[in-house]
Amino acid sequence: MAVPTEVLWERDPHTAAKHTLLRRYLSAWFPIMAKQFRDTGITFFDGFAGPGEYTNAQESSPAIAMEQALRSEVSRWGTRTRLVFVEKHRGRAEHLTNLLDARFPITSRPSGLVMRVHPGRCSDLFGQTIAEVDGWDGPVFANLDGWGVDTDYEIVQRIARQQSSEVLVTFEDQFFIRFANGEQQAGERVFGHSDWRRVDRLPTAEKKPFLLGLYREGLHSAGFVYVLTFEMIDEGGHSLHLFFGTTNKVAVEKFKDGLWEVDGVSGQKFRDPRDPNQMSFDIQNPNFTPLESRILDLLGRRDHNMAELREDALLETIYKKTHVKRVVDKLIGQSRVDKMSTGPSHADRVFRLADPKLF
Numbered sequence: 001m002a003v004p005t006e007v008l009w010e011r012d013p014h015t016a017a018k019h020t021l022l023r024r025y026l027s028a029w030f031p032i033m034a035k036q037f038r039d040t041g042i043t044f045f046d047g048f049a050g051p052g053e054y055t056n057a058q059e060s061s062p063a064i065a066m067e068q069a070l071r072s073e074v075s076r077w078g079t080r081t082r083l084v085f086v087e088k089h090r091g092r093a094e095h096l097t098n099l100l101d102a103r104f105p106i107t108s109r110p111s112g113l114v115m116r117v118h119p120g121r122c123s124d125l126f127g128q129t130i131a132e133v134d135g136w137d138g139p140v141f142a143n144l145d146g147w148g149v150d151t152d153y154e155i156v157q158r159i160a161r162q163q164s165s166e167v168l169v170t171f172e173d174q175f176f177i178r179f180a181n182g183e184q185q186a187g188e189r190v191f192g193h194s195d196w197r198r199v200d201r202l203p204t205a206e207k208k209p210f211l212l213g214l215y216r217e218g219l220h221s222a223g224f225v226y227v228l229t230f231e232m233i234d235e236g237g238h239s240l241h242l243f244f245g246t247t248n249k250v251a252v253e254k255f256k257d258g259l260w261e262v263d264g265v266s267g268q269k270f271r272d273p274r275d276p277n278q279m280s281f282d283i284q285n286p287n288f289t290p291l292e293s294r295i296l297d298l299l300g301r302r303d304h305n306m307a308e309l310r311e312d313a314l315l316e317t318i319y320k321k322t323h324v325k326r327v328v329d330k331l332i333g334q335s336r337v338d339k340m341s342t343g344p345s346h347a348d349r350v351f352r353l354a355d356p357k358l359f
């Protein structure tokens, strides 16, 4: 997508899918965190906030966050709830301020809720704007939804150091593939080092997996124990990668539940970036082949029980834990996998790769 220059622009299908996912996740995040962090308060930070709406849609990350923060399940805890929005384009920042004030009038906001819009660059302002509302006293959820090439690694690192905090980063590999020779400063800022430039010397097929793997490693080394990544592709073939970094396994499950509930967005396809065959599928009509290959690969290395296979699916693939049983059952039915022991519970059942048969 060409980067829009006007205040409002048209929302594309994968942005719509991202909004559905964000709403689903924040509908769990706000009430759970508000209950758990009553002492410190919680912060939603939107570093690339946008104008608050589109020419064809009234949804946006700031509007979704406000709507979720104002729910009674959140406000009933009386937890200090901070929403900090940063937007570089002055016209968009103004539009957002007016829109949020009109849609969520100050009189309707609970006393514990603080909302600020700041015009300026995310990397310049994130530290001080969060500090200004005492956001560094507690957990921060940072939505870093720029054009995919503009989230500085130091922001991710700082959020990772903050206990119980999470990031959702939009990442655009094509930019770094195309401009590995020219836009080196952008790459250095996003990756935090110059290794990414090796992409320039790699064969075409290896470029994208290399960059996605490197970015994922970067989130891990920043301190996010769990990193979930997936790709959304719209009808025009435009792709968008999202990286979710957290230190909590339940958060991964909640985020994935949201992902699998994204629906009704026409032509939206999903892809597991780590599937070597790069198969895409409609979430309503999923393709489980990459999960089958992953399970066969794991069992090729050693026996695994159901609990281990489910855990691997949760943390290392785009699939949910609940998808594993049906895939294993199918592989057993095809005599590609054997069940070795029944175990006291479902989770203890051990599986092994079946011996190859000729007939």
Ligand SMILES: C[S@@+](CC[C@H](N)C(=O)[O-])C[C@H]1O[C@@H](n2cnc3c(N)ncnc32)[C@H](O)[C@@H]1O
Binding pocket: 047, 048, 049, 050, 051, 052, 053, 059, 060, 061, 062, 086, 087, 088, 089, 092, 120, 121, 122, 123, 145, 146, 147, 150
């Ligand atoms: C993809 S849009 C954000 C969409 C918004 N999060 C939503 O869900 O509706 C990216 C926004 O980031 C802004 N932007 C670009 N670079 C920025 C920077 N360095 N700091 C802050 N905002 C920036 C752009 O002006 C644009 O409005």
